[in-house]
Amino acid sequence: MKRCVFVWVMALALVAFMSVPGAMAGEVEVLHWWTSGGEAKSVAVLKDLLEKEGHTWKDFAVAGGGGDTAMTVLRSRAVAGNPPTAAQVKGPQIQQWGEEGVLADLGRVARAEKWDDIIPGVVAQVMKYKGQYVAVPVNVHRINWMWVNPAVFKKAGATIPKTWAELEEAAKKIQAAGMVPIAFGGQDWQEATVFESIVIGLGGADFYRKALVKADPAALNSPTMVKAFERFKSLKQYTDKSAPGRDWNLATAMVIKGEAGMQFMGDWAKGEFTAAGKKPGVDYLALPMPDTDKYFLFNVDSFIFFKQRAVAAGQAAEAMARLILQPKFQEVFNINKGSIPVRLGMPKENFDAPAQRSMDDFVATAASGGLVPSMAHEMAVYPEVRGAIFDVVTNFYNSDMSAADAAKRLASEVAAAK
């Protein structure tokens, strides 16, 4: 009988020992959804750097749904009290995780590496919870880009637009020449991407911040917003009939093939042009969307780190956070991913022309105040508010709702979601 109890105790002890999370020295388990070709290559760079320092990398990639699936997995792991070391979480959601009290404080690394000096203040603000770094930024995407096929413009005799009036004029000419002026994908996030660029182009950075970052009801239901809705709807006549539901990369393909003149999309569209063997400046042009050359809507991917019980695991996590912002990783990762480094003052030679322009604008707008977080790409407001904005924008665009009603609805739906 006694022996029996002994065996049970031993067995339980063994099970308990084996299931202690992070008991292995210096392991980081990283949840991310960078699984496509270039992205996976980028992640492998970080893994190599970390392994050179003697830590081990446990990959926890969850593909699909633009991160929705990964978030569901992360939530269940966090509820079970067994979160991974680090997870790809961005924007205001960092604050929500901070409120749950599960995030590790990265203050020590941040001070040693002088993060406050090497990343812009607007971006740093997103990474901090109650003044302390809890997340580390990886890369920067610019949202307000316009991708142009110059051959289409030439055929139609149109000039490449810099202002909204020029855009309408060019669109009419392209349409008259029998081509689609604007390649568009009718999915809510793509609609919101174009809409937020229109809002900043029309209302400026201060209005944008009030309306789509602070979600101030007075700004949401304002004459400027009504005008932005009208302008957004006026684009519809320049898109083709099959646009609803179309994926963004299929819209990009229309520009590449010369079926459409231009597309409004973030700088990840560049990857499609590169994959098709097109050269920037020759086969395609990347310009800021009309009226928005003074502004930079940013989308920053970042990792949050969870509190670790084991000391070694904490050290490995700090090493990972430090490596992410080191110049070497910043360069290799961002060239692979098609984004630009979040670290300021990086050498530009190895980046292509659109990325170089983006890097210059990043610095310039950070100084001028034109650098603002993107609402459509989860950088500006909580997911529930973003969802409410999406609902109104997409419903407005796809129904016969008036612009004045849309602005009114925007304010009330956002208030209900908060």
Add this chain to the structure above:
Amino acid sequence: MTNEGRQTGMRFAGSLQRYLPRIVLSPTILSAVVFIYGFIMWTAWISLTNSGLLPRYKLAGFLQYVKLFQNDRWWVASRNLAIFGSLFIFFCVVFGLILAILLDQRIRVEGALRTIYLYPMALSFIVTGTAWRWMLNPGFGLERLVREMGFTSFTFDWLVNSKMSIYTIVIAGVWQSTGFVMALFLAGLRGIDDSIIRAAQVDGASLPKIYWRIIIPTMRPVFFSAVIIMSHIAIKSFDLVMVLTRGGPGYSSDLPATFMYTFAFTRNRLAFGAASAIIMFMAVMSIIVPYLYSELRIKRNG
């Protein structure tokens, strides 16, 4: 072994026999209690809280339900379910019945035809949705095909028209499920005693009259089963919408299931999503419970 030992052994075998069914069944019962009823209760509880990103257990009353009923998108989704559910069930039953009656005429290649009609059932809704998305797309589907045949004014743009998009889901759903309903009816038709029909023929009844007055009424239980199965397929429809229209254009073809997923899992509104799930659950219950009640009562009486 001593006599005493053998007796213990027998007693053990006896009690084992008595308890064996319970022991064997207990895992299923336990898992049903925990994973079905337990999680229903959990969802109901969450729907009464303020949970956002992660579940919180402090009750906040019916706030989420109030917000749900004020949400425009929820009403669009509910109205869509009413349209989709009624049309889907109606057309599946009508077409299924017609096909079953036609197949029941002792035709030669019945086996092959039955397989052809049943085949869509073997596909997942993802495949059905993708295929129909291509066919219904005005840019390269049916509309373009007919226009290239010379009818240049032909328009069929339901997929991209927010007023009509929900009907494309009906089309794809009916295509998928009619074969299954047909199989149900065919089985029902085969179960009818031939002598009744012959007696009616002797009495001089025409074939349509025999079907209308005798055969269809005797298949009442089959109708019930078909409607119940179809209605739960309709209420839980998710994959077909996700693939065919993604709820769009806008959110014009949203259904409650896609609504729930969107709010609970992509917008960090767990409690709000749970509230919509509970309303869906009540909708299912309001169909299933009366049905079970009537079925069980018939059995007890019979």
